[in-house]
Amino acid sequence: GFGVSAERPNILLIVSDDHGYADVGFQGCKDIPTPHLDQLAREGVHCTNGYVSHPFCSPTRAGLMTGRYQQRFGHENNPFFDPSDHREGLPMSEMLLPAHLAKAGYVTGWIGKWHLGAAPEFRPENRGFGETFGFIGGGHKYLNWEVNPKVEYTVPIERNGQAVELTEHLTTAFGREAADFVKRHAGSPWFLYLAFNAPHTPHEPTEERLAQFSSI
Template sequence: MKPGIRRVLRNSWLAALATVGAGQGTGIASDAPAGRPNVVLLVADDLGYGDLGFQGARDIPTPHLDALAQGGVRCTSGYVSGPYCSPTRAGLLTGRYQQRFGHEFNPGGGGGAAAAKNVGLPVTETTLADRLKAAGYATGLVGKWHLGSEAKFHPQKRGFDEFFGFLGGQHTYFASKSGDVYRGTEVVKEEAYLTDAFSREALSFIDRHKDHPFFLQLSFNAVHTPMDATEDRVARFSSIEDPKRRTYAAMLSALDEAAGNVIERLRAAGLEEKTLIIFFSDNGGPTMAGTTTNGSKNDPLRGSKRTTLEGGVRVPFVLSWKGTLPAGKVYDQPIIQLDILPTALAAAGVDAEPEWKLDGVNLLPHLNGKSDQPPHDTLYWRLGDQAAIRRGDWKLVRYDQTVDLAGAQSDARSGPPVTPFRLYNLAKDIGETNDLSTENPDKAKELLAAWEDWSGQLARPLWGPGSRATPAAN
């Protein structure tokens, strides 16, 4: 069947379903907007909290992302549910804490353990792409996947019509040196710098689907290692003395340019007011000794990728929808990437059903001023023995003690050695330096009890520390 005929039939079916079945459990909201918006996710990888202009950076210009923040809502307490890559992506695509279905740890790279039969986003979970595709959206993923390399985990088996990118956790940016960049399921030889290639593919997707609703997830591997940058971009940052930071700046500049290309293409196609754009990073920058650092900075936060401190889980976060969400708004209440699924579905006019058991919430009424209540009473984290809970301004956290003790060694069976639980008031101490647990024992007990209740509802990890393949963590 020709694409145009298929599109007409699909749109006719949706119109009939919305008319005949509204309010009868169809999943299509009866008050769906007349012109359903496109949804574009821009996901950075290992970006430092303080490395964008709108986050206070002064040495790395990011004009396109700054403009996105100025034209939308900047969330100063934006979080992710995982301190590193794959768990955050699992939570993003399901709208559920990934620990509920055992996706607590990274599955590994493109081969080896990641190719194991059951190491990937469980097929029992339904993704945002699945749900928007069922609602008639064209769906595409450009960039990093990192949710399993086995055929059953492939993006095109998880709701995405189209895929261009790589399956593992990291990739050289000079892709002609490596043979595992895919278009769909076929390996392609990519000559362009990978961030530029992802930009090209995202623009192509927009051009081919601009006449009907689409969902595009552009998941950069920038600014994750390896530290690869084009010579011309590195030359722009000769004033940065640290060579790693200089390369990082060049990599981030390429990401900013790619984001700008996408935004400009939407504007040129007359889609700016018809597109919900969301930008965030999958976790904080890797700044801790003992990790593979990339030159990022998480100022003014303490901690790093792989920790439950703010530096690991608090990230730059922007939502923009011209004409629907306010421009230039700063929103301080805590939100989390789990909210993206219900927010995108609400924008598309799709009702979230109770049986989906989502942990995220629709942010639209909170960001457009229709609700003055915080989206969440409490947020939670668990990564092996690391743990955290935020309620209001209070945060109770147990984190990788490598942050405090240089040279501390990890136990492969139970994860890294961790600190005792510590209590911080983030409104007064965003850097988590002043432990208030002794002065506020009741608050510490309250939060610990709430965290333990939540943790007790979670699944045992499907792989990694504490999984069936290793002794449970103490």
């Protein structure tokens, strides 16, 4: 991110979910328009030889948040969504990136998908994030909101642990919240972990986006 000082630059960490290596314009894809990602690749550093440390959701995020291989602390599978299960989550022995940055004076925020445990102690607000907005499980519906706190893909979207009502597409909501976070903390060093669940299933585009592919 753009820094407010040489010592404590702002950090925006964006993660997409189940996003194919070749499913972006700057990798040669012609079917899926990705102009903003293409611009980031064009104007930034384009690394073509990077690898995640695990092939699926939660362990990858655990590695990202800890900077360690998942096998080191026993988080090698996706946790089941069960807020009453105090075993299914990123072990509390691990100090996460936002906790380190908070100690260094950063404002810390998480927006999007969590998937590192649903019990209270595993939640993002208890792992170093000062501001939170998103869902705790491994996936969620994008439209046609049917709230059921017992079903993973229909749990309420939460802001700082409190349920909120949404009517817009979930990806749009996450982007809006991210922009608001950046504006809200202008002038202060901040770290924002923006973890989109798109393009992970379910496939629920807006009518406007769907019309772009009406020929299919």
